[in-house]
Amino acid sequence: MAGDEPLLAARPSSEHSIQYAEEENSLLTGARAPHRQTRRGWAFWREVGVFAWAIIATILVIVLAVVYQHESAKGHHESRNNWGPGGKPTGKRNLIFMVSDGMGPTSLSMTRSYRQHTEGLPIDDVLVLDKHHIGNSRTRSSNSLVTDSAAGATAFSCGFKSYNEAISVTPNHSPCGTVLEAAHLAGYKTGLVVTTRLTDATPACFAAHASLRRYEDSIAEQEVGEHPLGRVVDLMMGGGRCHFLPNTTDDSCRGDDRDIVEVASKNGFNYLSDRAGFDSLNGGTDAKLPLLALFADKDIPYEVDRRYQNDKYPSLEEMTRTALTILSEATRDSEQGFFIMIEGSRIDHAGHGNDPAAQVHEVMAYDRAFAAVLEFLENDTTPGVVVSTSDHETGGLAAARQLHKSYPEYLWLPGELAKSKHSSEYAGAKLTEYLSGTGKDDKESKQRDYIRKTLLEEDLGITDATDEEVESVLHPDPQVSPTYVFADIVSRRAQIGWSTHGHSAVDVNIYASSSQDAWPLMGNHENIEVGHFLADYLDLDVGAVTKRLQASSYWTASGEETTDQEKYSWLGNPVGSDVRLEGLDTYHGDFRKRSTDECGCGELH
Ligand SMILES: *[C@@H]1O[C@H](CO)[C@@H](O)[C@H](O)[C@H]1NC(C)=O
Ligand SMILES: *[C@@H]1O[C@H](CO)[C@@H](O)[C@H](O)[C@H]1NC(C)=O
Ligand SMILES: [Zn+2]
Ligand SMILES: [Zn+2]
Numbered sequence: 001m002a003g004d005e006p007l008l009a010a011r012p013s014s015e016h017s018i019q020y021a022e023e024e025n026s027l028l029t030g031a032r033a034p035h036r037q038t039r040r041g042w043a044f045w046r047e048v049g050v051f052a053w054a055i056i057a058t059i060l061v062i063v064l065a066v067v068y069q070h071e072s073a074k075g076h077h078e079s080r081n082n083w084g085p086g087g088k089p090t091g092k093r094n095l096i097f098m099v100s101d102g103m104g105p106t107s108l109s110m111t112r113s114y115r116q117h118t119e120g121l122p123i124d125d126v127l128v129l130d131k132h133h134i135g136n137s138r139t140r141s142s143n144s145l146v147t148d149s150a151a152g153a154t155a156f157s158c159g160f161k162s163y164n165e166a167i168s169v170t171p172n173h174s175p176c177g178t179v180l181e182a183a184h185l186a187g188y189k190t191g192l193v194v195t196t197r198l199t200d201a202t203p204a205c206f207a208a209h210a211s212l213r214r215y216e217d218s219i220a221e222q223e224v225g226e227h228p229l230g231r232v233v234d235l236m237m238g239g240g241r242c243h244f245l246p247n248t249t250d251d252s253c254r255g256d257d258r259d260i261v262e263v264a265s266k267n268g269f270n271y272l273s274d275r276a277g278f279d280s281l282n283g284g285t286d287a288k289l290p291l292l293a294l295f296a297d298k299d300i301p302y303e304v305d306r307r308y309q310n311d312k313y314p315s316l317e318e319m320t321r322t323a324l325t326i327l328s329e330a331t332r333d334s335e336q337g338f339f340i341m342i343e344g345s346r347i348d349h350a351g352h353g354n355d356p357a358a359q360v361h362e363v364m365a366y367d368r369a370f371a372a373v374l375e376f377l378e379n380d381t382t383p384g385v386v387v388s389t390s391d392h393e394t395g396g397l398a399a400a401r402q403l404h405k406s407y408p409e410y411l412w413l414p415g416e417l418a419k420s421k422h423s424s425e426y427a428g429a430k431l432t433e434y435l436s437g438t439g440k441d442d443k444e445s446k447q448r449d450y451i452r453k454t455l456l457e458e459d460l461g462i463t464d465a466t467d468e469e470v471e472s473v474l475h476p477d478p479q480v481s482p483t484y485v486f487a488d489i490v491s492r493r494a495q496i497g498w499s500t501h502g503h504s505a506v507d508v509n510i511y512a513s514s515s516q517d518a519w520p521l522m523g524n525h526e527n528i529e530v531g532h533f534l535a536d537y538l539d540l541d542v543g544a545v546t547k548r549l550q551a552s553s554y555w556t557a558s559g560e561e562t563t564d565q566e567k568y569s570w571l572g573n574p575v576g577s578d579v580r581l582e583g584l585d586t587y588h589g590d591f592r593k594r595s596t597d598e599c600g601c602g603e604l605h
Helices: 014-030 042-080 105-119 149-157 179-185 202-205 216-223 260-266 275-280 316-328 345-350 356-379 414-418 422-434 444-459 467-472 482-494 527-537 542-550
Strands: 094-100 133-138 189-197 235-239 270-272 291-296 338-344 384-389 508-512 521-527
Touching: 094 149, 094 527, 105 356, 105 414, 105 508, 133 482, 133 527, 149 179, 149 202, 149 527, 179 202, 179 338, 179 527, 189 316, 189 527, 202 216, 202 260, 202 338, 216 260, 216 291, 216 338, 235 316, 260 270, 260 291, 270 275, 275 316, 291 384, 291 444, 316 338, 316 356, 338 356, 338 508, 345 482, 356 384, 356 414, 356 422, 384 422, 384 527, 422 444, 444 467, 467 482, 482 527, 521 527
Parallel strands: 094 338, 094 384, 133 521, 189 235, 189 338, 235 291, 270 291
Antiparallel strands: 133 508, 384 508
């Protein structure tokens, strides 16, 4: 191929383009293109006849389609029996809500092709999720076209648009009731399963309220029952132990010396902190609720790394299967079923890190968890639904990348991702450990060797690193971390593109066990409609919970309510009045102004 031939040369000439535009216009507006206005002979009247017939036929088809759809929809309601008269579900039922944090449409394409490549599967082999795609969600928050996870999860939990960083509070600084709280009050068992910190934005939004997502110490307290409604969660599994441990212990990330594990125990929680504890649940048949299981100080390792760690940490699929068994057994004899939120939390982190190798394994792990939920629903005698969606896309991921100014190539290379045994996060952490430990006093040439042989070759499968690349790992620009450099080295070889280390505004997919189960979510929706569906499916009055929470304006954990304190002080300090909570920002000349003095490095998810 001629490398420097301009792309446009292959395009039709401009004359053609004008003609296409005219014809397209006439199709859209119904006006006839000028060059067609000629004789009114037999041909004209034949055209009129054909046209009339086409209109009649189209109307007939539409009428028949509407009638058919109406009939078949009625049939589904009758046969499922869980969407009763008036479109309201009836009877005992379970709701499983899954969040693939930061997974956009391209994550699916990339993972699908990766799996086909590595497992030698045919080109029509798809993920389980692909077979259950029913719609799309529009993700903007109240104050930005690009949401964060907090506003994204508030849309799901409360059914309200709020500002970025809001944990189930509305822009007017008052708490909104969540589907999990409403489910708890209605007698359902409730659960949260995640692979990041249980105090992180997505799980927090279901069981806590805070003005800002960073008030994670308060979120931990609320999750174990220091909450105006008392304990609302029955089962929690994931990471984030550091926010539950007092600052007198090494692994703590709390700002105070409160022991929240102890508070949880006092409130009746059974506490687990490791693999042995998880195994003692015996797949869920030997568990007692309420249960708090914290398997990591912060995040559970990426799947790409976890798989080599002797099963030290349970996988998302294992946690999912166990949690479903526990909740199912716990509700065996009750009138109400359960509500659980399961999050593939770290798809988002792989996006922030621009790490495609980590991301494909996170998405496959999520897909296995989704399949496990489907299997559970098929076997279970209680009817139920799984709905899965993302809060937003992360990374502006593109399954193509132009590496040079010259002609772009139409390809990306999954084989390059398959060579990575580990994530860039893993390689970055190993480098830090080496440079502060055994390699601290090594000559730079030896340090370069370590980077080239051990980290790039063995861990990431990069055998052709240039000297400049090795140098940029050892002495990265002050704005980036070595982890980012590792991810970029891998992405370039696979020709995977990223437009940001943050989130993007693209619509994300909605999946469900079936479109009959989740028919209100078919098509393109605002993210709050997902929240409305969750409440509607369990027939919950989330508004009533909001009223109860708002009546707790002066609530304190110690139980000493006093009007001396600030209204809603339990939500933490409100955001300053200088922060915009609604309406969109405008251009401030940031294109030139914003310098990057600090490493963002995925701080805000
Ligand atoms: C630990 O928390 C206590 C308050 O609970 C505080 O006084 C102390 O300074 C904290 N210690 C550290 C090391 O942060
Ligand atoms: C579902 O049923 C099949 C067949 O009885 C069984 O092999 C499988 O373990 C069951 N799965 C779950 C999640 O209960
Ligand atoms: Zn998110
Ligand atoms: Zn994020």
